[in-house]
Amino acid sequence: MDEQTNPGQGAEPEVGQGTGQATGQRSLTHPGLDTRTAPQATARQATDRRSDVGRSGAAKFLGDTWAVFTREILLVLRDPFTLIFSLLQPLIFLGLFGPLLTGAVGGGMGGPGGSTAATLQWFVPGVIVMISLFGTSMTGSNLLYEMMTGSYERVLATPLDRSAILVGRALKEFAPLVVQGLLIALVCIPFGFTFYPLHAIAGLALLGLFGIGVGALSCALALAAKNREWLFWGVQQSLLFPLLILSGMMLPLEAGPSWMQTAAKFNPLTYMVDAERALFGGTFASTEVLWGVVAAAVTCAVGLWVGIRRTRKSV
Numbered sequence: 205m206d207e208q209t210n211p212g213q214g215a216e217p218e219v220g221q222g223t224g225q226a227t228g229q230r231s232l233t234h235p236g237l238d239t240r241t242a243p244q245a246t247a248r249q250a251t252d253r254r255s256d257v258g259r260s261g262a263a264k265f266l267g268d269t270w271a272v273f274t275r276e277i278l279l280v281l282r283d284p285f286t287l288i289f290s291l292l293q294p295l296i297f298l299g300l301f302g303p304l305l306t307g308a309v310g311g312g313m314g315g316p317g318g319s320t321a322a323t324l325q326w327f328v329p330g331v332i333v334m335i336s337l338f339g340t341s342m343t344g345s346n347l348l349y350e351m352m353t354g355s356y357e358r359v360l361a362t363p364l365d366r367s368a369i370l371v372g373r374a375l376k377e378f379a380p381l382v383v384q385g386l387l388i389a390l391v392c393i394p395f396g397f398t399f400y401p402l403h404a405i406a407g408l409a410l411l412g413l414f415g416i417g418v419g420a421l422s423c424a425l426a427l428a429a430k431n432r433e434w435l436f437w438g439v440q441q442s443l444l445f446p447l448l449i450l451s452g453m454m455l456p457l458e459a460g461p462s463w464m465q466t467a468a469k470f471n472p473l474t475y476m477v478d479a480e481r482a483l484f485g486g487t488f489a490s491t492e493v494l495w496g497v498v499a500a501a502v503t504c505a506v507g508l509w510v511g512i513r514r515t516r517k518s519v
Contacts, residue, residue, distance in 0.1 A: 264365060264368075265365050265367065265368050268364045268365045268368030268369075268372070269365075269368040269371050269372045269375070270372070271364065271368075271372070272364065272368055272369050272371075272372025272373060272376075273372040273375050273376055273379075275372075276346075276372060276373055276376035277376050277379060280376065280379075280380065290380055290384065291380070291383065291384055291387060293335075294331055294334075294335050294384055294388055295387070295388065295391060297331065298327075298328070298331055298388060298392070301454075319396070320395055320396055321395070321396025321397065321398075322396075324392050324395060324396060324397040325396075325397060325398060325484070325485060326481060328388060328389060328392055328397060328484065329407070329477065329480035329481045329483075329484040329485075330451075330452075330453040330454065330477055330480075330481070331388060332381075332384075332385040332388060332389075332407075332408075332411070332480060332484075333411065333451075333453060333473070333476055333477050333480050334448060334453055335381055335384055335385070336378065336381050336385075336411045336414070336415055337415075337418065337444070337447070337448070337473065338444075339377045339378065339380070339381050339415070340374055340377050340378060340381075340415035340416075340418040340419040340422065341418055341419075341422050341440055341444055342377070342422065342440070343373050343374055343376075343377050343418075343419040343420075343422040343423055343426075344422035344423050344424075344425050344426030344427075344429075344436060344440075345422075345426070345436065345437075346373070347373070347422075347423050347426040347427070348426045348429070348431075348433055348436060351426070351427075351430065351431070352431065360515075366512050366515045366516065367508055367511075367512055369515070370416075370419065370420040370423055370507075370508060370511045370512065370515070371416050371419075371420075371508070373419060373423060374415055374416045374417075374418070374419025374420060374423075375412070375415075375416070375419075377415070377419055378411070378412050378415040378416075378419070381411075381415075382408050382412075385404075385408055385411075386404070386408075389404060389484070398485075398486065400483075400484065400485075400486040403483045403484060403485075403486055403487070403488065404483070404484060406483055406488070407479070407480050407483035407484055410476070410479060410480070410483070410496055410497065410500050411476070411480070411500075413500040413501065413503075413504050414472075414476055414499070414500040414503050414504065416504050416507065416508070417500070417502075417503035417504035417505070417506060417507030417508065418503065418507060419507070420504075420507035420508050420510065420511030420512075421506075421507045421510060421511065422440070423511050423514070423515070424507075424510045424511045424513075424514040424515075425439055425440065427514045427515065427517075428514065447471055447473045448473070450464065450467050450468045450471045450473075450474065451468065451471055451473035451474045451476070451477045452468060452474060452477055452478075453473070453477050457474075472499040472502065472503050473499075475492070475495040475496050475498070475499040476496050476499055476500065478492040478495070478496065479492050479493045479495065479496020479497070479499075479500075480496070482496075483496075
């Protein structure tokens with residue numbers, strides 16, 4: 205019996221053997237590729253593309269977001285020193301600033317009072333909002349680096365949903381902040397801080413919604429700045445600290461001038477801080493929480509709208 209040649213071992217069929225293959229149509233024998241003929245592989249690729257298109261809506265968005273988040277978070281986990289330092293930094297800030305705040309707030313500035321427990325109950329939510337804002341507002345800095353190395357263009361060449369790219373990047377910045385927030389709350393318990401687990405989870409989820417919008421805006425700023433890093437950092441720093449001060453995050457605004465209290469009403473971060481203080485204080489049913497949800501939802505919607513438009517213009 206004649207020995208039969210296995211097409212999967214790299215043999216090429218001769219023209220005119222009745223195989224129906226035109227000249228130049230070879231088996232795809234490259235490692236990792238389909239071993240069927242070129243027309244068959246092309247048909248399979250077209251089927252896969254149609255399947256990917258059919259996976260539209262929420263399923264595709266969630267899948268793409270998870271893919272982007274996994275890619276980004278692995279880079280963080282490969283550098284544990286940066287992660288550990290980011291966990292210790294807010295604790296140092298709390299330990300050094302907390303005693304000063306206790307004396308200042310207890311001195312009649314309209315705060316929660318002079319006791320350590322009451323001050324922590326008021327101050328800890330503000331610290332958690334602060335580290336969340338710091339992290340998500342710097343989402344665009346990583347994007348700037350990827351644009352300089354060319355890796356961002358490769359990401360845009362994939363069929364990933366543009367909104368999923370923005371959300372995945374923002375969640376990557378927010379994920380370590382969840383650990384930071386829980387760690388800060390747990391460390392403060394021996395000093396009189398009252399921890400409400402369900403309320404804390406709700407507060408962190410609300411910050412996540414807000415952080416997606418801030419992260420998308422940060423990416424839009426990076427795309428607008430492109431290779432001009434000074435422009436990105438100049439705008440980011442110029443907006444960040446006024447928002448922090450006008451939110452009443454560090455000190456109560458009741459002691460400030462009337463113009464500052466009026467300006468704070470137009471700051472979405474003010475409503476986020478008030479909502480977090482209400483939630484971490486063990487309250488769900490309050491107008492502060494309602495306004496916080498509205499501020500987070502509006503920030504998220506505006507941020508994604510601006511970020512997606514900017515991303516499409518950059519393609």
